[in-house]
Amino acid sequence: GELNLNEIRDTLVHVANAAGEMMLSADPSVDTSESKKNSSDRVTATDKAVEAMVKACLTTAYPDFEFLGEESFKVGQKLSDSPTFVCDPIDGTLNFIHGFPNTAISLALTVAKKPVVGVVLNPFRQELYTAIKGQGAFLRKPNGSVHRLPTRQHPDPLTGLNGCLVAVEWGSERSGPNWDLRTDMTRKLMSAKSVGGAMCHSIRSSGSAALDFCYVAAGQMDLFWEGGCWIWDICAGWIILEEAGGLVASANPGDWEPSLEGRLYLAIRGAPSGQKQVVEELWQCMEGQK
Ligand code: IPD
Helix, strand or coil, X not given: CCCCHHHHHHHHHHHHHHHHHHHHHCCCCCXXXXXXXXXXXXXXXXXXXXXXXXXXXXXXXXXXCEEEECCCXXXXXXCCCCCEEEEEEEECHHXXXXXCCCCEEEEEEEECCEEEEEEEEECCCCEEEEEECCCCEEEEXXXXXXXXXXXXXXXXXXXXCCCCEEEECCXXXXXXXXXXXXXXXXXXXXXXXXXXXXXXXXXXXXXXXXXXXXXXXXXXXXEEEEECCCHHHHHHHHHHHHHCCCEEEECCCCCCCCCCCCCEEEEECCCCCCHHHHHHHHHHHHHCCC
């Protein structure tokens, strides 16, 4: 039958609040963090405990739905067409370990491999971002007030990369082709040589791709680019951004139809015009790389 997306959103918010309580009461300085791939790819006991709690709650509430989570992910596990919950228990694990309060739980529901509900909660700043397909995206601030996204109305349309504030993330790799791509792109975005002398205003790395998508959705950043993230990092942010008028493209030049199983994403805020031009300029930057 028809899915009740409002009820699912309410369930995800409820579970996210419980996860937020766990994050706030954890002391990550004593958390036994371990390395996954290398010393900057961390997982803490709280990541695992939060995911276990989220999985237990959601599979009890919706036993017919599938579940895909960062910590329980098995290599080769694929997103199916069935309704699937996608969970990043702590996006921004390094921030969490260091006590930098830009950390979130990111929960989404996909149907036919597309996100239809997204919930991103930063418990440290008490900011809750939510969206349901076709119903808009919202931010609930710490004082309880609710605002439709984007919250910031830009007076000018986007005219290109020139003048954009760009979110880039570093991931955990520190060598290899992916590292080269990230460092080269950083240089190009920050220099006047990117496209026809265009130069972005600056770049920011918040440490949480999920929150970056929300900041772009809110209109506080213009663009997000990352050369290699995972479905759980961006799934909830994707629908939040789309419902705020933003656009998700693949960071593979020429690909306007990104899939949730790609690894390269580019997201751009809602703009009356110039949105696609900025995407094309960013692609040109990437192609100039080779
Ligand atoms: C990471 C963060 C980071 C991004 C990485 C992600 P995690 O998620 O979003 O900003 O650069 O690619 O894996 O590991 O903290 O959940």
